Amino acid sequence: MSGWQRDVDLPKAPGGVAAWDAAASDEEWLVTAGAPGAMDAPGVPGSSDESSSRGAVDPVKALMHRHRELCERAVDPLEIAAGLEAHGVTDRTVARFRHRDVFSLAEEIYARVPRDDETGPGAAAVSLPKVRADWALLALLPGAVCAATVTGLRLTETRPRLAVTVAVLGVLAIALCLRLALGRGPLHTPRAWRTTKGTRAWTCWLLAYALLGNGLLGAALAGGPDSWPNGDLHSPWPVPLASVTALVMALVPAAGCAHLFAARARRRLAASRALEEFATSVRPLLLGAFGLFLCVQGGLFALCGTLLDEPAGPAAYAGTGALGALLLLARLLTVHGFTHAPAVVLAAAGATEATAVASVFAGRLPACSFLAVPVETVVDAWGPGAVPALVCGAAALVLLVHATRTLTRASAHADHADHGGTP
Structure with a gap:
């Protein structure tokens, strides 16, 4: 366990963080956690009644604990911002934690996660997709095979059996080329x-x-x-x-x-x-x-x-x-x-x-x-x-x-x- 995880020191719900995530949406959780005095209420884990020496729990640390996996694998603050938005965090809810938007909150979270090879939010460059020769050529292949098949059909119009053979082989070849083309590039899932x-x-x-x-x-x-x-x-x-x-x-x-x-x-x-x-x-x-x-x-x-x-x-x-x-x-x-x-x-x-x-x-x-x-x-x-x-x-x-x-x-x-x- 890393140092920032131990520092959060929040009790887990039965079933771990996943069960906690399933209990309520992030927006509901943030509204509750961000409410004045929510972390100091009697009976609430992390309150002054339970551990007066520790003081109020930092809600940002609590959010980091809630999304521990996201924070660990994020390569830049943008990925954290996208992940938080996917979980229902909005600009309105993060304002309760004195942040103007989700992006600034993500930058703080990214900066507070210790890394061996990076020093801050600006260390990781934004990765942009690039045009690659392999998927560009593969995208051209189905159309070329289809054009060749149509040409073959036009040349065999007077020979029905040969035309059927050309059509069947052409359809199979086009299907294979489409599969290859969709396996690379911006249309790959x-x-x-x-x-x-x-x-x-x-x-x-x-x-x-x-x-x-x-x-x-x-x-x-x-x-x-x-x-x-x-x-x-x-x-x-x-x-x-x-x-x-x-x-x-x-x-x-x-x-x-x-x-x-x-x-x-x-x-x-x-x-x-x-x-x-x-x-x-x-x-x-x-x-x-x-x-x-x-x-x-x-x-x-x-x-x-x-x-x-x-x-x-x-x-x-x-x-x-x-x-x-x-x-x-x-x-x-x-x-x-x-x-x-x-x-x-x-x-x-x-x-x-x-x-x-x-x-x-x-x-x-x-x-x-x-x-x-x-x-x-x-x-x-x-x-x-x-x-x-x-x-x-x-x-x-x-x-x-x-x-x-x-x-x-x-x-x-x-x-x-x-x-x-x-x-």
């Missing part, structure tokens, strides 16, 4: 936050729908499908190769925008002096990075549509573009430790798309034609692409609102370096 199998399954379903769903939906409404998709955009079951290729290539701007947001946010965190100030300064960064991604993704749709001679325009790519926005926001939230909302929203979006297709087939049953009416109305008005556009667009909007509340917290940008693990 630490082990503690890696996505669940259910989330990955719903993500795969959404991607499969982007490739085959619109064609299946249109064919089903026309009474089919009567044949399998053959990669031709003008067949009864069309496959939008251009939009899917652009979606895969959008991994590059997604990684770039995620890196840009993370680096700028860390700089703002180092310069900010209050939690609200940090949130206010980071929110435009998040919206700007998201808007930049949408612009670049739109350019990729137009480029791929021109090169592959597929119709371009907002209506043609709305659904796939909304899916790209949804996947970026879900990944950003997961990377920064907020895994629940992306999992729920992705599952809801995937289930809604599956229900839309199922309702069309269910409408063919006797006395069940009403089940297909909502989907038929939407498709008649705007086309099959309107279904994923509405579903993924609404899901992306929900995650964007959630991200403006969570990714603007200091705790979302603490240093969680992890160079291994599963995406």
